[in-house]
Amino acid sequence: MIWMKVAGITVVVVIIACFEWVRLDIGRVRERVVLVSIAGLSWIAALMAVLFPEMPGPIRWVEWLYRPLSGLLS
Amino acid sequence: MVDKGKISRGQLAFMLYSLMAYDGLLLIPKIAGEKAGRDLWLSPVWSHLTGIMMVLAMLRLSRMFPEESIIVYSKRILGKWLGIAAGFIFVFYAFYLTSVILRIYTDFISSVFLENTPTVVISGGIMFLVAYTARGGVEVLGRLAQLFIPATIVVFVILSILTIPEWELSNALPILGKGPIPSLKGATVPFTWFAGYILLGLYYPLLSDKRKVTLFVMTAWFGEMITLAASGLISVFLFGEYTSTLNYPFIEVVRYIALGEFFQHIDALLLAVWLPGTFIELATYHYATVTGIAEWTGLKNYRALSFTLGFLVLVVSYWGITSDIDFERYLATSHIWFDFSVLVFGLLLFLVAWIRSKLGALKYN
Numbered sequence: 001m002i003w004m005k006v007a008g009i010t011v012v013v014v015i016i017a018c019f020e021w022v023r024l025d026i027g028r029v030r031e032r033v034v035l036v037s038i039a040g041l042s043w044i045a046a047l048m049a050v051l052f053p054e055m056p057g058p059i060r061w062v063e064w065l066y067r068p069l070s071g072l073l074s
Numbered sequence: 075m076v077d078k079g080k081i082s083r084g085q086l087a088f089m090l091y092s093l094m095a096y097d098g099l100l101l102i103p104k105i106a107g108e109k110a111g112r113d114l115w116l117s118p119v120w121s122h123l124t125g126i127m128m129v130l131a132m133l134r135l136s137r138m139f140p141e142e143s144i145i146v147y148s149k150r151i152l153g154k155w156l157g158i159a160a161g162f163i164f165v166f167y168a169f170y171l172t173s174v175i176l177r178i179y180t181d182f183i184s185s186v187f188l189e190n191t192p193t194v195v196i197s198g199g200i201m202f203l204v205a206y207t208a209r210g211g212v213e214v215l216g217r218l219a220q221l222f223i224p225a226t227i228v229v230f231v232i233l234s235i236l237t238i239p240e241w242e243l244s245n246a247l248p249i250l251g252k253g254p255i256p257s258l259k260g261a262t263v264p265f266t267w268f269a270g271y272i273l274l275g276l277y278y279p280l281l282s283d284k285r286k287v288t289l290f291v292m293t294a295w296f297g298e299m300i301t302l303a304a305s306g307l308i309s310v311f312l313f314g315e316y317t318s319t320l321n322y323p324f325i326e327v328v329r330y331i332a333l334g335e336f337f338q339h340i341d342a343l344l345l346a347v348w349l350p351g352t353f354i355e356l357a358t359y360h361y362a363t364v365t366g367i368a369e370w371t372g373l374k375n376y377r378a379l380s381f382t383l384g385f386l387v388l389v390v391s392y393w394g395i396t397s398d399i400d401f402e403r404y405l406a407t408s409h410i411w412f413d414f415s416v417l418v419f420g421l422l423l424f425l426v427a428w429i430r431s432k433l434g435a436l437k438y439n
Contacts, residue, residue, distance in 0.1 A: 016385060020378040034371050035378045042386035049393040057393025058170065059177075059404065066408035 005050050013043045075143055076368045076376050077212050080282035085216035087294040088223040089277065089358045093270040096351035097178060098302045099230075100322055102264055103309040105406060107318030110260030112246060114317060115306030117260035122299040124261070125268035128417055129295055131424040132271050133288055136278035138427060138436075144275025145369040150436065151427045160423065161370045164272065167416050168362040169383070171270070173390040174409065175359065176201060179352050180391065181398050186325060187345060197388060200353060205384030208361040209377050212280050215357050222350035229347045230301065233340070236331045237308055245314035246307065263406070264302065266413035272420045276362050360384065 017039040024031050048055060056064070081089075098118070106117035139147040144164055149157030180197040188196060207215055250257070274291070281287060309323040312330060317323045324344070331340045364383055368376030395401050430436040 013382075013385065016381045020381065024375065024378055028375060030371070031373050031375050031378055034367070034373060035382060038367075038379060038382045038386065042382060042389055045386060045393065046389045049389055055393075057395070058390050059173065059393070059395055059401075062170070062412050063404050063408040066411040069408075069411045 002050070006047060009043065009046045009050065013039055013046070075141075075279050076365050076373065077280065079211045079213040079280065081212055081216035081277070081280050082282055083287055083290040085220050086277055086281060086287075087290040088219040089216070089354060090271070090274070090291060090294040091297050092219065092223060092351050092354040092358060093273070094264070094267050094298045095301045096226075096348055096355055097175065098264060098267070098298070099305045099324055100182060100348065101178070101405075102302050103306050103323040104318050104320065105263045106257075106260030106306065107309075107315075107323070108260075108406075109262075110257040111252070111318075112310050112315045113250060113252075113257035114260055115246070115303050115310055116250070116257040118264050118299055118302035118306060120258055120261035121264035121268075122295065122302075125265050125271075126295065128268040128420060129271050129274075129291060130288075131421055132274040133278075133291060135424045135427055136274055137284075138431065139279075140284055141279055143279050143365075143369055144272070144423075145366055147275075147427075148423060151423060151430065158370075160419070161366070163416070163419055164275070165363060165366040165370055167269070167272065168276075168359050168366055169387065170390075170412075172204075172356060172359040172363060172387045174405075175352065175356055176387060177391040177395070177401060178405075179356070181401065182322065182348075185398070186322065186341075194388075194392075197391060200356065201384050201388045203353065204356045204360050205380045207357045208364050208384075209380035211377075212277075212361060212365075215354075215361055218357070219354045222354055226347040226351050227297075227301075229343055233328055233331070233343060233347070234304060234308055236340070237312065237327055240330050241308075241311040242314070243311060245312070246310045263410055266410050266417060269413040269416035269420065272416060273358065273362050275420075276366060360387065363387075 017035065020035055021032065024035070045057075049057060102118060103114055107114040110117050135144075135147075139150070142150075145161040148160035148164070151157065152160055176197055179200060180193050183196050184191065184193050207218060278284075278287070305324050305327075309317045309327055312327050313320065313323060320326050325341055328341045328344045331337075360380070360383070364380050365376045367379055367383070373379075395404075427436065
């Protein structure tokens with residue numbers, strides 16, 4: 001089941017990246033670099049979220065960052 | 075600007091209205107009600123009267139650099155490296171808020187309307203549409219806002235009128251019975267939401283006509299205040315001080331409506347208000363993320379980033395949050411401080427620009 005999810009995520013990311021890759025004008029190197037790095041980042045992030053659901057994500061990081069202040073309001 | 079499209083001032087006003095009105099409609103009566111009790115409808119009034127300084131500061135800042143986005147002019151104001159850092163803060167804020175709003179949207183739809191649908195279908199569906207809209211450019215976004223938002227306002231007014239037979243005016247009395255302090259405490263959350271007006275820095279250069287923008291932005295500001303105060307007041311008329319014990323008070327308000335025997339499930343109409351409104355809100359933030367990153371990294375074409383970033387937003391909205399309760403606690407505590415620090419960041423940027431322009435140290439071109 002978990003491998004189905006991993007395969008599904010990979011397929012979605014590859015489809016999105018290819019879809020945009022072929023639509024970019026020839027010679028747009030910078031665009032391609034940013035596109036591939038964001039696609040790679042979101043692929044890694046999605047795998048992390050699926051394989052290690054207990055691992056804290058960005059919303060948890062922000063929560064942790066502001067936790068010392070959160071007591072001031074109540 | 076990386077986008078060559080233009081929007082009108084009215085379209086900008088509708089987009090700004092969507093930033094606070096729809097989430098506020100749903101969440102403010104509960105969040106403010108926990109602190110303010112039956113004075114919860116006054117909290118949006120206080121928050122808007124204080125939040126106006128952020129609106130005016132961002133307008134003034136945008137008018138100093140009418141043809142540039144906040145990503146570009148923050149480099150002029152703060153110097154190269156600090157300016158790049160400021161651009162990152164802006165992009166991160168827009169990206170992060172898209173995830174948070176997507177999460178609010180998913181929790182609401184899955185707990186009230188589509189209880190058995192897998193949540194990824196709900197959030198993935200809307201995110202696909204949002205990314206598609208942002209890919210189309212700012213003109214598509216502006217026209218969609220112009221199309222949807224007036225209709226949602228009309229439906230909201232009709233729904234409010236239909237609840238009149240159920241009103242119990244004495245529920246709202248005594249007004250300010252415990253002094254102004256509880257309702258001021260309830261105003262902290264809607265006040266920090268004014269961080270959203272930092273998006274003016276990105277949308278202002280896209281305006282086709284830059285005269286009398288203040289009037290249009292102030293209309294949006296006033297409309298938000300009226301919407302939030304009205305939804306809070308109606309909730310109090312129906313539920314008194316028990317408003318904050320309900321999960322989504324305004325949906326319970328709408329469920330009270332009964333028109334004869336043949337109008338049932340009026341609450342579906344609230345979805346007709348809320349869904350297009352949140353869609354515009356998400357698209358406004360997502361478009362800001364996409365063009366913000368494109369400007370920040372110096373791209374000529376932003377369209378390629380829309381779907382990839384949309385996927386990342388979707389992932390972040392799920393990542394590491396196991397329960398709705400955790401997320402609600404986060405919204406009522408740490409998120410306030412996150413928004414507040416972005417608000418302070420916007421005000422600081424304005425202050426630095428203002429002081430430097432007074433000293434004559436700022437180059438405009």
